[in-house]
Amino acid sequence: MLYRESGQFKTSYTADMAVFPIREDKIGIALIMLGALIVPFVATDFFLASVAIPFLVYVLAAIGLNILTGYTGLISLGTGAFMGVGAYACYKLTTYFPDVNIIIWILVSGFFSAAIGIVFGLPSLRIKGFYLAVATLAAQFFLEWCFVRISWLYNDNASGAIEVPRRTLAGMPITGANALPEVRYLILLALVVLLTWIASNVVHGRIGRSWMAIRDMDIAAELIGIRPLKTKLLAFAVSSYYAGVSGACMMFLWYGGGEAADLFNINQSFNILFMVIIGGLGSLIGAFFGAAFISSLPTVLKFGLPAIGIPIAGATAEHITFLLVGFLIIFFLIVEPHGLARLWQIAKQKLRLWPFPY
């Protein structure tokens, strides 16, 4: 009833091809943005630091992997390592140039990740599918080895940990222990909005179309004049860029220093792959759903269940969280194999006709 497009006429091609063609969607997005801005003022520190900030960090990583796997059809198991490259790059950059604003370095560190991504993306020209997954696994192992063994990366710290120094923006600490969760959240939110907007424009434009052409049939794409070398490597670069920025954000805006090598291990790569698969391949909103499902749900269950009076704690909470999340993964994949994004689409479709379906 509320969600109806009748009466909304498109008078230009631009309007017809808009990302959000329906007015209600635009209002919805505006409301969500507003809500996201209000969150830091109403939520507790715990919610911000342990649910909202990790969620936003994972959204970036999931968008990155979605570009590669969802839009270009190249499976990667190296996302965790590419995130690590971003984190270490950012750490080195801010060590050498402490006066440059950390936000700039977070954005720049993605380029280092992109460069590494291109190198490890080269095999994708020859190999496909599961074989490519194995090749990117090599990237994961090799880079993880570098994170532990090249002590220059963590400034020769004896414990191998990254120590995040205090960096400020307009006099306000944004990294380090003094940074308020609200501030870190808002900065992260700004980064996520900016990068999602860029990603949305890229995937809806010429580049995104060439990626999808490669995904759907690479020989046909080549025949119509899309160069696989350039396109695939670009997908690797952009994907790794997002992963790298996500890694830098993870280290500097969420974690605030500590043992880094362990953070970017193979489990991390799998986690992000699951986010993409459960959220929905080839969909940006799927990245948001997937990140919320895989990253935030366990935390909310673990700490939320005792809070609403279900008395489970300690190891039992952990076991039950595992069980529940596992069950939900199976449930959602049976209900809708194309991920949560597809469920959302179906819901919207139904809503358009509600309450008078044909």
Place this chain on the structure above:
Amino acid sequence: MTFRKLAVGAALAALMAGASTAALAQDQITIYSNSYRTGPFSGSGIPVANGIGDYMAMLNERDGGIGGARINWVECETGYDTKKSVECYEQGKAQGSVLYLPWSTGATLAAIPRAHVDKIPILSMAYGLSAAADGKNFPWVFNPPLTYWDGAQVFLQHAAQKEGGGLDKLKGKKIGLIHLDAPYGKEPIPILENLAKKHGFELLLYPIPAKEMQNQGSVWLNIRRDRPDWILLQGWGAMNPTAVKEAAKNNFPMDRMVGIWWAGGDDDARAGAAEAKGYKSISWHQVGANFPVIQDIVKHVVEKGKSQTEKGKVGEALYNRTVYQGIILAEAIRNAQKLSGKKVITGEDLRRGLESLTISEARWTELGAPGFASPLKITCDDHSGHHAAFIIEWDGSKWVKASDPIVPDKSVVRPLMLEAAQDYVSKNAGWPQRTEPCDARS
């Protein structure tokens, strides 16, 4: 869309905040303790969580808490994962925990900067960042009774004694360090490297990544090739029993392998069966259940079915180690109550309580633990104390004391530690200057 998730989360978080204020209404002190009863480190994590948890439960049962305030002991499961530990820290902070017990060096490192801002003391008993023993720079971190650096020095002293004299006897020897490739395992490397130069022994490092913990074959191949004279085992969880088994399999002389205290669990040594006889570890307290305090735990908690501990495991090395921690923590809380004059203390009070903590020999007896451990003293300057430790040996079925107390050489360890602390402070730009006043001792 995401808003729904956020809204649900926000509602839950609001509920959590509501629950915490309700809890504060009674006379109770909330303490969050990380634990890992799941995952590859649970072999060590379970006895460690049981010991201190049972002791606190016993105090609640026997004395109704500490100084009239019940202890609300909450375990937060981490699976030895630093990310989850950080979550638990945030949760503890939100729930008004007066202390943070990280139970992992990685988690300690992640929490140290936060703790100084949030004013929550960290008690990392004989683990964590060794340099944090410098109370001037780390007013909120405590690592009594000794640090890994002291442990490494004690190990060297023991090795030298067995070689027939002072540390100069180690010249030309090969000393191996088998360590978990994580902050915990890497912690003693700087001091060993430094002492290797000083005393002229060769240091061989055998890092074992967490995912290879139960697959140490290749490392032991290297050990067979290098033939180190002594081995220090800095392992945790499933890594320890595997290392002991491998040592037995590779015919490494058991009495020349010394585990740091966390590698000295009963289950760790038991894994090596008969061949593990002679395996050594470092300890600073007695093992066994023949102490009134342990008997009280059995009577009030274990036999009443209020514990997750099997009765046979009470009194084992790791269990007693965290009973020790429970005792010093309880003493610190009493001290804090005395200093602040409040029943329900805050994190700041507990920091003061820890900082001026003294446990004399007579006090150990009063606490039901005569001869359990040597007297303890923490000062504003020295948050560890560099107390003496001794060697214990596995006799095939239990740990027995195998040496006199060995005092770590403070003149060697302390300057290096202060240097490391200074280095840490300079790397963490914006590190707060200590403003906390130093309490007079009671």
